[in-house]
Amino acid sequence: MKLFWSSRSPFVRKVMVFAHECGLADRFECERAAVAMTRPNAELLKINPTGKIPTLLLDDGTALYDSTVICEYLDSLHDSAKLFPLPGPARWTALRRHALGSNLLDNLMLWRNEMLRPATQQSPETLAAFELKVRNAITALDREAESLTADAVGIGHVAIACALGYTDFRFATLGWRNGNERITGWYDKFAQRPSMTATVHVDQ
Numbered sequence: 001m002k003l004f005w006s007s008r009s010p011f012v013r014k015v016m017v018f019a020h021e022c023g024l025a026d027r028f029e030c031e032r033a034a035v036a037m038t039r040p041n042a043e044l045l046k047i048n049p050t051g052k053i054p055t056l057l058l059d060d061g062t063a064l065y066d067s068t069v070i071c072e073y074l075d076s077l078h079d080s081a082k083l084f085p086l087p088g089p090a091r092w093t094a095l096r097r098h099a100l101g102s103n104l105l106d107n108l109m110l111w112r113n114e115m116l117r118p119a120t121q122q123s124p125e126t127l128a129a130f131e132l133k134v135r136n137a138i139t140a141l142d143r144e145a146e147s148l149t150a151d152a153v154g155i156g157h158v159a160i161a162c163a164l165g166y167t168d169f170r171f172a173t174l175g176w177r178n179g180n181e182r183i184t185g186w187y188d189k190f191a192q193r194p195s196m197t198a199t200v201h202v203d204q
Helices: 010-022 067-075 089-116 124-150 155-170 181-190
Strands: 002-005 029-032 055-057 063-065
Touching: 002 010, 010 067, 010 089, 010 155, 063 067, 067 089, 067 155, 089 124, 089 155, 124 155, 124 181, 155 181
Parallel strands: 002 029
Antiparallel strands: 002 055, 055 063
16 A cells, blocks of 8 residues: 655644554555645646545555545554444544544644735734634643543544644644643653654654
């Protein structure tokens, strides 16, 4: 299998962390794919009609895209404890946490895109709205920290950790840890897992 990849993408990192947690990181090769909102990758568009990463190309030529789809596919390839729990309360908790982490990532990336626009074209109202949404989500995560610690690692843990890791990577001055000591403690411990240390963002 081949994973179209970038060291800067938090959604790629989600797949990589998930693969490490499942013991599958050596099952695919990574191929760097440069993508940007204003510069579509013509070669990637031939494989993934959305032109986004991560994209996983299977040995039979099938392409899987969207980090969640790829993670669920990887979860089907191993016999260890599943990171997508079986139907029941644990699954809904994991999926809710995953949604919180993934939507936080979406807002972070949209916020960053707005910040990268020329200053004269930026919308102060849009910037303020993204900051409010991001800070509100992190406050919600702080309330979630105790149960995150108590539960087995699942897709929600991975998404949340990758979202907070991206916050450190691209929003180092945000000060998200201030007043959020519980999720800070959880994240700082989770960030030491081999799956996280092996997938640290690199700006290249």
